[in-house]
Amino acid sequence: xxxxxxxxxxxxxxxxxxxxxxxxSEPAPPVATARGxxxxxxxxxxxxxxxxxxxxxxxxxxxxxAWSAQAAIxxxxxxxxxxxxxxxxxxxxxxxxxxxxxxxxxxxxxxxxAIGLVTVILVPLGALLWHGWQQDHRAVMxxxxxxxxxxxxxxxxxxxxxxxxxxxxxxxxxxxxxxDRRLARIIRPRWARVATVAVVVLIVVVVGNIGERRxxxxxxxxxxxxxxxxxxDAERPTVDTVSxxxxxxxxxxxxxxxxxGFVSGVTPVGELAEVAGPEAEVRxxxxxxxxxxxxxxxxxxxxxxxxxxxRTGAFDRSVIVVATATGTGWIxxxxxxxxxxxxxxxxAIVSQQYSFFPSWVAFLIDTGGxxxxxxxxxxxxxxxxxALPADARPRLVVFGxxxxxxxxxxAFPADADAGLTDMIxxxxxxxxxxxxxxxxxxSELVDGRDPGSPSWRPExxxxxxxxxxxxxxxxxxxxxxxxxxxxxxxxxxDAVGTWTPRSFWQAPEWTDDPxxxxxxxxxxxxxxxxxxxxxxxxxxxFSAVPGFGHDYTDAFVDAWAAVAPPAGWTEADTERLxxxxxxx
Numbered sequence: 133x134x135x136x137x138x139x140x141x142x143x144x145x146x147x148x149x150x151x152x153x154x155x156x157s158e159p160a161p162p163v164a165t166a167r168g169x170x171x172x173x174x175x176x177x178x179x180x181x182x183x184x185x186x187x188x189x190x191x192x193x194x195x196x197x198a199w200s201a202q203a204a205i206x207x208x209x210x211x212x213x214x215x216x217x218x219x220x221x222x223x224x225x226x227x228x229x230x231x232x233x234x235x236x237x238x239x240x241x242x243x244x245x246a247i248g249l250v251t252v253i254l255v256p257l258g259a260l261l262w263h264g265w266q267q268d269h270r271a272v273m274x275x276x277x278x279x280x281x282x283x284x285x286x287x288x289x290x291x292x293x294x295x296x297x298x299x300x301x302x303x304x305x306x307x308x309x310x311x312d313r314r315l316a317r318i319i320r321p322r323w324a325r326v327a328t329v330a331v332v333v334l335i336v337v338v339v340g341n342i343g344e345r346r347x348x349x350x351x352x353x354x355x356x357x358x359x360x361x362x363x364x365d366a367e368r369p370t371v372d373t374v375s376x377x378x379x380x381x382x383x384x385x386x387x388x389x390x391x392x393g394f395v396s397g398v399t400p401v402g403e404l405a406e407v408a409g410p411e412a413e414v415r416x417x418x419x420x421x422x423x424x425x426x427x428x429x430x431x432x433x434x435x436x437x438x439x440x441x442x443r444t445g446a447f448d449r450s451v452i453v454v455a456t457a458t459g460t461g462w463i464x465x466x467x468x469x470x471x472x473x474x475x476x477x478x479x480a481i482v483s484q485q486y487s488f489f490p491s492w493v494a495f496l497i498d499t500g501g502x503x504x505x506x507x508x509x510x511x512x513x514x515x516x517x518x519a520l521p522a523d524a525r526p527r528l529v530v531f532g533x534x535x536x537x538x539x540x541x542x543a544f545p546a547d548a549d550a551g552l553t554d555m556i557x558x559x560x561x562x563x564x565x566x567x568x569x570x571x572x573x574x575s576e577l578v579d580g581r582d583p584g585s586p587s588w589r590p591e592x593x594x595x596x597x598x599x600x601x602x603x604x605x606x607x608x609x610x611x612x613x614x615x616x617x618x619x620x621x622x623x624x625x626d627a628v629g630t631w632t633p634r635s636f637w638q639a640p641e642w643t644d645d646p647x648x649x650x651x652x653x654x655x656x657x658x659x660x661x662x663x664x665x666x667x668x669x670x671x672x673x674f675s676a677v678p679g680f681g682h683d684y685t686d687a688f689v690d691a692w693a694a695v696a697p698p699a700g701w702t703e704a705d706t707e708r709l710x711x712x713x714x715x716x
Contacts (some may be wrong), residue, residue: 177221185213188658194669199286199456207293259283341638359488385424390461418480434512446480456532456539460492461485491535502539527560537564548576561695587641588648589622624648627670636663
């Protein structure tokens with residue numbers, strides 16, 4: 133038999149395993165190194181998105197912005213535009229490739245030149261528009277103008293921050309790509325993508341949980357130390373009409389930082405007499421406060437507060453104010469001082485601390501504390517008042533500011549009609565200052581307002597006892613106003629009462645025409661961008677000038693005179709007291 137050569141032998145096909153068939157039957161994902169991703173040129177869509185979102189970010193919103201704040205806003209918005217534009221650009225590119233119409237190198241250069249030309253035009257135009265809008269906005273609020281060259285550092289800082297954000301984004305993308313490549317070596321590429329998403333989600337959840345725990349631990353340690361300290365100007369009271377003083381059932385050391393400041397800041401009798409006049413009879417005001425360390429629970433704290441009211445003789449006063457504090461336990465000293473002057477000291481203010489976190493931290497971690505404190509304290513005081521003859525009871529007034537207004541509202545039904553009616557039935561007046569966007573009753577009031585009334589000053593003709601005032605003049609212009617009165621002080625420029633995540637994808641009502649007091653006519657809603665801008669407005673609101681943002685100190689005289697006036701009080705008395713306190 134002739135020998136068979138290699139040419140005549142039929143090759144035996146290699147045996148292919150299922151795993152090899154599974155992996156090789158699909159194309160592997162393209163390999164992109166981390167260094168390559170960091171050095172790669174930006175996508176045309178990313179450039180377009182960044183420029184458009186940056187230009188939108190310059191539009192005015194609720195409050196004026198310093199150049200540094202605008203740079204941060206613009207960088208964040210441009211980064212979002214970079215991301216959105218990149219995704220949209222890639223989708224367009226895929227569509228063009230599938231139809232055989234993809235851009236060649238020459239076309240890409242032409243598009244890039246067009247983007248550059250538009251950018252060269254938009255940057256100086258946007259800078260000039262921004263500066264003009266900010267100057268006009270500051271003038272409306274009585275703020276000094278900024279430097280005519282403030283747009284220069286704004287532009288420089290924007291570029292620097294955007295570069296940092298883009299770099300961070302590319303590093304994250306490189307990390308995700310590495311996970312995807314590693315998984316693609318083990319399982320089918322199509323399943324590797326699913327597994328990559330699952331791994332990334334798991335990492336985000338784990339890191340988020342760890343971050344939340346660390347944040348709570350940090351906040352507890354940091355703000356706990358503050359709560360254990362004492363304000364520099366606070367001294368232990370020497371009068372028996374305030375908590376922490378002689379004979380008090382509440383120890384000075386248990387009041388917390390804000391509690392010690394509140395009771396030590398009680399209005400002196402001498403000051404009351406000086407403002408009221410030589411013929412007026414003044415009394416030492418009563419301030420009762422229960423700190424976190426004063427009782428083992430909110431319920432026990434409320435009971436302790438009532439016993440302290442009894443000890444100080446509060447139920448013989450003309451007015452008892454049940455005040456729900458903010459997250460730190462703070463009660464606005466201007467609000468407390470004003471009501472004490474209004475009634476020449478014949479008042480008792482009672483409050484209870486439920487947290488030592490700033491309101492924004494308390495709102496993130498747990499708003500239940502504010503609600504629990506507001507419900508418990510009002511119920512305890514009401515129960516004690518019901519034991520008195522109807523004609524011998526002091527007037528009961530509810531007060532809350534910011535997160536305190538959220539907690540104070542919790543004592544009433546969340547429905548606007550039921551809640552407001554319950555306030556009128558159970559109290560002799562209520563003052564809510566700077567309500568949050570999460571306030572249940574206020575939110576329902578805005579959503580269920582009468583047709584034709586704007587969101588920033590909602591009206592309910594069916595409940596005439598309720599008013600929403602945006603400025604001092606709105607309080608005086610209320611006209612005939614049945615009692616008991618429920619007054620909300622709310623600035624249209626206060627993002628605490630407007631900001632929600634919906635602003636990122638839905639136009640907020642404050643952008644509607646007409647706009648509220650202090651809001652520029654030029655405001656516009658832009659997707660994603662307005663949510664970022666309003667978030668910065670929320671932070672800036674705490675340092676705004678009185679009458680705007682989250683500062684309501686200019687309206688307390690008129691507000692208290694409307695909600696809880698002494699017998700025979702007149703507008704002339706309001707003007708006199710306002711002048712005296714403004715000059716004090």
